[in-house]
Amino acid sequence: MLKPNAHYAELKDSYLFYNISQKVKAYAEAHPGARLLRLGIGDVSLPLCGAVIKALHEAVEDQAGRDFHGYMPECGAPFLRKAVAEHYRRHGAMISDDEVFISSGASDELGDILDLFDRESTALVMEPAYPAYVDANVMAGRKIIRLRSGIENGFLPSPCGDAKADLIYICSPNNPTGSVFDRAALRKWVDFANENGSVILFDAAYEAFIEDPGVPHSIFELEGAQTCAIEICSLSKTAGFTGTRLGYTVIPKLLVRGGMCLDDMWVRNRTTKTNGVSYIIQKGGAAVFTGEGQKQIKENIGVYKQNARVLMNALNKLGIRYCGGRNAPYVWLECPGGMKSREFFDFLLEKAQIIGTPGSGFGECGEGFFRFSCFGSPEDTEEAADRLLRLLR
Numbered sequence: 001m002l003k004p005n006a007h008y009a010e011l012k013d014s015y016l017f018y019n020i021s022q023k024v025k026a027y028a029e030a031h032p033g034a035r036l037l038r039l040g041i042g043d044v045s046l047p048l049c050g051a052v053i054k055a056l057h058e059a060v061e062d063q064a065g066r067d068f069h070g071y072m073p074e075c076g077a078p079f080l081r082k083a084v085a086e087h088y089r090r091h092g093a094m095i096s097d098d099e100v101f102i103s104s105g106a107s108d109e110l111g112d113i114l115d116l117f118d119r120e121s122t123a124l125v126m127e128p129a130y131p132a133y134v135d136a137n138v139m140a141g142r143k144i145i146r147l148r149s150g151i152e153n154g155f156l157p158s159p160c161g162d163a164k165a166d167l168i169y170i171c172s173p174n175n176p177t178g179s180v181f182d183r184a185a186l187r188k189w190v191d192f193a194n195e196n197g198s199v200i201l202f203d204a205a206y207e208a209f210i211e212d213p214g215v216p217h218s219i220f221e222l223e224g225a226q227t228c229a230i231e232i233c234s235l236s237k238t239a240g241f242t243g244t245r246l247g248y249t250v251i252p253k254l255l256v257r258g259g260m261c262l263d264d265m266w267v268r269n270r271t272t273k274t275n276g277v278s279y280i281i282q283k284g285g286a287a288v289f290t291g292e293g294q295k296q297i298k299e300n301i302g303v304y305k306q307n308a309r310v311l312m313n314a315l316n317k318l319g320i321r322y323c324g325g326r327n328a329p330y331v332w333l334e335c336p337g338g339m340k341s342r343e344f345f346d347f348l349l350e351k352a353q354i355i356g357t358p359g360s361g362f363g364e365c366g367e368g369f370f371r372f373s374c375f376g377s378p379e380d381t382e383e384a385a386d387r388l389l390r391l392l393r
Contacts, residue, residue, distance in 0.1 A: 007141045016131045016361035017041055020345075024355055031353075037384040039311075039372045040355040042175070042329065044240045046303060048284070049296035052239060055287035059280040072276035075267060076102025076248070080282045083289040084248050093220035095250055101266060102277050102285075105247040106205050106234035111136045112273070113201065113230060113249065116265050117167060124165035126157050127363030128176055128332075130203070133169045134363075148365040155179040155323060155332070159192035168193055170219070171203040173210060176362045176371040177332040178324015182214045186222060193228035199257065200229040205247075208238040208301055210327045218250075226252035230262070237329060237375075239288045239297045246277060246285045304329050307374040307381040314385035318392050329374045332359070336392055344370050352387040 020040055028036060048056075062068065075081070081100040088095040103109045110132060123137045124145045137144050145165045149157040155177040157163070170189060172181040181189070193200050202219040210217055219225045234247035251263045270276075287293045308325040315322050315333055322333035335344040341358035348354040359369030374381070 005139065007139055010138050011135055020357065027349055034353050036353050036355060037380045038355045039376055039384055040357045042237065042373045042375055043242050044237065044375050045377050046240055046300045048240050048244065049293065049300060051287045051290060051293040051296055052284045056280060056284040059283035063280065069279035072279050072282065074270045074274050074276045076100065077282045080286045083286045087289050088218055088220065091217045091221060093218045095220060099250055099252055099263060101249045101251065101270060102282060103247045103249055104277055105236060105245045106203065106232050107132060109232050109247060109249050113232065114140055115269055116262055121166035123167040123169065124163055125169050128359060128366035129169065129363055130171060130175050131361065146363065150365055156181055156185055159188055164196055166198055168198050168200045170200055173206040173328035175206065176330055176357065176359065178328035178330040180210065180215045180327045183216055183222065186216055186219065190222050190224050190228060194224055198228065202229050202231045204231050204233040206237055206328050207233065209305065209329055212327055215327055220250065226254045235285055235288055240300065244281060244284065246281050303378060304374045307376065307378060310381050310385050311372055311374065314388050317389060331372045331374065333370050335368050335370050341367055341370055352391045354384050354387055
């Protein structure tokens with residue numbers, strides 16, 4: 001008899017954001033006239049920039065004529081791998097073109113990359129954390145080590161004896177807390193991984209929001225990272241590709257475990273399990289890394305960062321403690337009045353029609369905290385800030 005993967009029974013009842021969407025849907029149906037302000041899920045609200053739209057149209061025309069493209073190289077089109085690698089090199093990360101792998105997005109890749117590692121390997125997750133880190137490893141039957149963080153360390157834990165694991169997840173700028181590892185703090189983790197033979201899975205999905213010069217955009221800006229890290233990034237938040245789906249993964253050729261080169265292994269994996277990303281989408285992605293594309297996406301990111309400033313200003317007036325917002329599109333706040341995370345979610349939904357994300361959904365140490373996304377429209381963000389001030393003063 002066929003046996004299902006019993007590890008699925010170990011997952012929580014439902015995925016965090018699905019649970020929230022169902023709750024909001026029920027509220028909206030019961031209150032059809034309510035204007036809901038959605039500061040929960042991290043989905044962008046601005047359209048793709050002009051340089052990308054132009055490239056997408058040109059690619060469509062290519063598909064209508066002699067420049068038609070069928071199957072693309074499984075690891076990515078050379079023109080896009082080169083553009084991404086040059087982006088890294090501009091930040092001081094000496095990555096070669098063929099160490100870049102084009103994907104359909106960071107979420108897909110964060111799950112698929114686990115194919116490279118034995119199921120007996122352990123995974124370290126620094127909580128609060130993006131729920132998929134935990135769920136993907138639960139599905140695989142892998143042992144998870146949870147490293148708690150909190151206000152006392154700025155939600156940026158340092159390596160310690162309890163942190164020894166085969167795989168180490170690091171997200172900086174962090175989702176959900178918005179905290180960032182500066183160069184010195186990240187250096188400790190690189191040294192720790194090399195000393196223990198661990199591999200860091202570095203989630204750089206929000207690197208485009210970094211504005212502090214002491215914060216690395218890539219883990220590969222640090223010496224030694226090429227022997228202990230894989231970096232996964234996305235154009236979803238960088239350039240508004242949430243509905244277009246495009247990302248990239250960097251695996252250095254120097255990353256070797258058990259005598260096996262993980263770069264070579266990933267080539268074998270991709271050429272077996274995918275047919276690559278479409279030509280049209282990759283042409284649009286390449287436009288992101290042009291001079292005009294970089295200028296335009298930074299203008300859009302500036303809108304989201306202004307949203308963050310609006311929310312932070314409101315929280316400052318209310319005397320509510322928070323982190324994030326400066327180098328990340330999330331503001332992570334302490335629930336007022338000692339409220340629990342889901343209690344505060346219900347309170348905001350019922351009293352102010354504001355939708356955020358309860359911190360408890362990101363791990364036990366997220367209890368008592370709450371996440372606001374800054375990807376909404378400026379109008380909705382201003383209105384949400386006003387409602388917060390009226391409700392909580």
